[in-house]
Amino acid sequence: MKKIEAIIKPFKLDEVKDALIEIGIGGMTVTEVKGFGQQKGHTEIYRGTEYVIDFLPKVKIEVVVKDDDVEKVIDVITKTAQTGRVGDGKIFVIPVEDVVRIRTGERGEVAV
Amino acid sequence: MKKIEAIIKPFKLDEVKDALIEIGIGGMTVTEVKGFGQQKGHTEIYRGTEYVIDFLPKVKIEVVVKDDDVEKVIDVITKTAQTGRVGDGKIFVIPVEDVVRIRTGERGEVAV
Amino acid sequence: MKKIEAIIKPFKLDEVKDALIEIGIGGMTVTEVKGFGQQKGHTEIYRGTEYVIDFLPKVKIEVVVKDDDVEKVIDVITKTAQTGRVGDGKIFVIPVEDVVRIRTGERGEVAV
Amino acid sequence: MRGLIISIISLLVPVGTALAEEKSTLNSGDTAWLLTSSALVMLMTVPGLALFYGGLAKRKDILNTIAMSFIAYCIVSITWIIVGYGIAYGSTIGQFFGNPFEYFFLKGMTPSTLSDNIPAVLDVMFQLVFATITVALVSGSYIERMKFSAWLIFTILWGVLVYPVVAHWVWGDGFLSAHGALDFAGGTVVHINAGIAGLVGALMLGRRKDTALIPNNVTLVALGAGLLWFGWFGFNAGSAYAADGAAAYAMLNTNIATAAAAIGWMLVEWMHAGKPTVVGISSGIIAGLVAITPAAGFVNVIGAIIIGVIAGVCSYYAVAVVKQKAGYDDALDVFGIHGVSGIIGAILTGVFADPAIGGKDAVGLLYGNPGQVVTQIIGVIATIVYSGVMTAVIIFIAKALTGLRVKPDAEEEGLDQSEHGEKAYNI
Amino acid sequence: MRGLIISIISLLVPVGTALAEEKSTLNSGDTAWLLTSSALVMLMTVPGLALFYGGLAKRKDILNTIAMSFIAYCIVSITWIIVGYGIAYGSTIGQFFGNPFEYFFLKGMTPSTLSDNIPAVLDVMFQLVFATITVALVSGSYIERMKFSAWLIFTILWGVLVYPVVAHWVWGDGFLSAHGALDFAGGTVVHINAGIAGLVGALMLGRRKDTALIPNNVTLVALGAGLLWFGWFGFNAGSAYAADGAAAYAMLNTNIATAAAAIGWMLVEWMHAGKPTVVGISSGIIAGLVAITPAAGFVNVIGAIIIGVIAGVCSYYAVAVVKQKAGYDDALDVFGIHGVSGIIGAILTGVFADPAIGGKDAVGLLYGNPGQVVTQIIGVIATIVYSGVMTAVIIFIAKALTGLRVKPDAEEEGLDQSEHGEKAYNI
């Protein structure tokens, strides 16, 4: 199993979520994060003084899937989260050695 | 070493934390997240219009432990976080290749 | 590739970020988390009753880098985030099997 | 109406001042109450309405929403003393509007110039705060998509060309005043006027990409509703233009109708949608305040309760059912609450006006004067037509000058960033 | 007491109106101040108290907490003009309560009906806002576990059966009034009454699963405390029923006692718990406001300072020490602050009442009238007994009709979700 971590633009969250549900993904976890990257932050001006805000609001989606589903999920996220502009984000694929469903204690792929 | 990531119901946090301490876990990191899964979200009503809130508040606990402790931790979390109802959450086990304690620079298992 | 997860004290964030940029790191993702560890929490008092707040505010920095850069990054974070006092935090190194740049669809090391 | 109020007052004031209309003297008690009322109505806009609207907006648009109310207050404050007050209360030009330059920068007014029982300049001030809130109210329909520069243009034009003209009709020497339309504190002039402007502008602006109403901060909604209710005591009871029994009745009626409307909205929401909400109770409060505005000094408490309940229930349906079906994007329901409850209040004033409360010139259907309802309806229609047409023209001008909507990207990112470059919360 | 106030007033008013008691005439200055005071007291509940309590509640319960105050204000507004005002101020029935139907929907009151120097309907309004806040105050003890429907039932019954009766005793033609109990602005009627109701109800409701008081938003606590202080000037200085020296003294005493109480609470907290907190300063403010309420127009400034300091310190211990030991779950310390400081204020009024301030009928122990302390204690005990017993009966009825507590799951999830289906912050 793999954990797919995608850092995306916040306003794309709903679209990505809907697309993942459509391909049968049954669960995911979302965190508000701040991203630093090639996309330049903006400046905020208070009382005439400029402050550079170089961390931008992003959303991290974590989905754990069976090995077979990895490519499909990457594909869907890439398509729906893309705007073609800098700052669209990244996807990381991380190995997962085991999964447990707390409610039942089931382990492994059935628990995903 | 492994990182154990548990997504649980927020009100179970204190209980899980206490149980982990009891079995000798010396550190953990907690994040507020939103979860989407089999547990259905609720609707919020503003001025008569219904909005479906399908992401539910969850808490993510991350604990990095020695390989030997993995089963014990899984066991404790499963037991204390369980209510038996949908939405109890998941545990993911992820390999960790190295650990550093920033204060001392120590590496590996001693740093956990 | 590896994901380096560092849990640090919040006020060190700017320093660490600047140091990482200096050594050529082009991206990172930051999350506000709460940490439990050897560092003791504080108590908050409302109307004379004490409440123990054992989770402390921390910041999690995630940087995905090429295998070659791991040591350099660990080094820089350790140095800049260190105050020498309990609670300075931890660094975890986690394997990453693939990276995708959403904007272009590029995969692997070029996408980092 | 102004004349009417004065004649009511003269009935109540003790003998010694019966000559008031012949030779005015300043009454310090009345002046104290009007000073207080002016401050109270000011508070309704800044920060009352600004925070009420801001709390209902999306997180990324709250500051822009607040800025719209704040700047409307500031701009209309200035235009009012240049030409606004003249258009509203200057010598009438064909019963349509007053001489704009009659009070140009308040020329000729000194602290000792009186307007009946109070300083003349206090009448300017009290009327000013009414003008400002009316313009600010409109913004609720336009938020989360309108360019800030377009809003500035709208504010200047609407604050000069629309509000003062309708005020002249009803409270100056205009044709509705001459026909005996009853509007105690501005149901027509303020609320129907703003509600229609909101609706027409919302249609011309078009729908937002995301029309959900998920308040970013309900505590601000509750705070705003509370400040509005508080300030509204100045709005309605101040409109008696004296510290007397008429003012006290207007205050009590305002309170009772508002309470009834909040309960009404809550109950119908509970039955229809399953839960009573704080946003619902707060919205019911506004509906009640709006509906009792034209009636506050004319009806008895039973009339006030009935008007309140009807307003609460009808505004709920307008907002929760009708708007959804009709599909226009009146973001914060200015039409559904101010328009609908304003119309209900205006017409029901013609039904429930009780001469025992408002005097012999304020007699409604239930007390044997069905014609009053007709007069009221004429007032409503005139306001709807004028406000609707003029708003369309003004929005059209703003579009030509600056364009109306921010870029789609900016709308997604939020207007706080695109228009103001700042963020509400760093918490 | 009412009679007393009037006699004080008559001392102060210039000669020309010395006949006031024979043939009333409206005083526009006094009317202006009472209109203002009514608005100020309204602000105390909506949104003052609602936000003060809301800020102290848990994040998941803040909206329910706000809703309890808002709806109490609305419901009691309506019941007051049906029977409440009659029970409090109608012709007495055995010095126990007034004729409930004497002012049924304010029948017979027109704008020109006077109550001494002010419009009669303004007295109804001013007394109404006192009734509403008293009921809302009680909610602070019950939050985070009580069903919203049970609260509605409580509100209706308590607002009719308890508050107006005690008001009749002290301010109407009731037995405490006849015995010369001193309560300038409602220490007994409002605060002891609400404090005891809070305690009894909290005991009957039982403890919450999580009794921690970790305020979700201290800025709202500070805002609420500030609005309460501001509004309290209307509460206390308005209770002089005139714009005169007695009102001014009441305002100054209110300010001084409150400042002293806040400093007192802060210092004792600093010594006892290690830090001075904003929640502590805000709580001290409320304790001081409560304690000076019965005394505001009767004591001199040194008396006011002493009352304030004692109230601040004692309420701190009641809340921080006694409550912890006793183990009842009075969520937001209505008993610890309103009950305890109310009792302190009521008794110390009997000690410090200075005839140079409050006139010859308001003489305390220090000025040679030890009997006043006894009278005060009788008033306190009567209120405690009646409020305690009646609250128990009413809570019992609510339990029978709807049940008292939400389900354990709902309590954990938060009442904002379970009772209202909404969330305070989306930020």
Place this chain on the structure above:
Amino acid sequence: MRGLIISIISLLVPVGTALAEEKSTLNSGDTAWLLTSSALVMLMTVPGLALFYGGLAKRKDILNTIAMSFIAYCIVSITWIIVGYGIAYGSTIGQFFGNPFEYFFLKGMTPSTLSDNIPAVLDVMFQLVFATITVALVSGSYIERMKFSAWLIFTILWGVLVYPVVAHWVWGDGFLSAHGALDFAGGTVVHINAGIAGLVGALMLGRRKDTALIPNNVTLVALGAGLLWFGWFGFNAGSAYAADGAAAYAMLNTNIATAAAAIGWMLVEWMHAGKPTVVGISSGIIAGLVAITPAAGFVNVIGAIIIGVIAGVCSYYAVAVVKQKAGYDDALDVFGIHGVSGIIGAILTGVFADPAIGGKDAVGLLYGNPGQVVTQIIGVIATIVYSGVMTAVIIFIAKALTGLRVKPDAEEEGLDQSEHGEKAYNI
């Protein structure tokens, strides 16, 4: 100045009270307005200023910032009735300060003691709220680094040794009053005084580690600005000491100048920094309110607009350009806004004072009296020197007693934790 105001008033009051100066009688209308004004000015500090400053502070320092204003209000309330009022308004000692013990605990004042047309104790109260806000204003320069204990010491000393003395000069029988300096509502006494104290103290405290001004909660900034504006109507129009035309003019001028200043700041910020912000509009509001304070009852509306615009623009440059270059760390720009706009307002009062508004003793340069400008400048300089020197001495004493700054660690962690052990938001 006090004498001047009274003579203006006497011009406006109807014949029947023309004997006012010979034998005072209480005017209930004036008293009502002064009671209301006192409450309004109280609201400016608690919670207005506290939340305005709190919203601008960093998240980790907001409660400490709020606590500074709250406790300043409480402490100065007490010192004022002990010696403060005496120093300000007691019999003059060499035109420098009044007899501190003349009104020790208000000895000899009863509710029937009059001060011209109002109760004497009401004058104490109204002046008290001015003293409190002046001290609280200073805190904005010192936040995010000053020990809370040091602030308490500062508050006690500055509230006794500085504010009342300057008040004596201008409004008591001091030398500036004797020379005819015009300060309608406290431009010199309140704003320049606080602005200089802020600057001097900020220099002595030294820079914070992190001098960024990134407001944690702009909604509180907007709320605070709104409450300040509302309360300022009491501040300025209350300073007419009557409910009359002078009060009404002061209110209208306050409103107009403030609107003009907000628009001015917004436009210059838009041009200079690229966007119009809500923090900017709110800051412009404060600048306008400050600048019109000394002029409110003396200038006509055109004068008010000009004063407002100049203040908005100059304060913007002071804050955005000068401060950056000069490098002092005046955290919330007390000097840049209150100092700079206060000086502008004081001097321009000498330019624009129009005898048609303020009477024959208030004539400015434009109306043929260039000497007034000189008198104004003398008043400004005297205040700057005295406030600057005394602040330095007081800060020095505080340093000796408790030390001035929290530990570097505590500054990083935030003063909410280090000084108060609490957190603003758990949301």
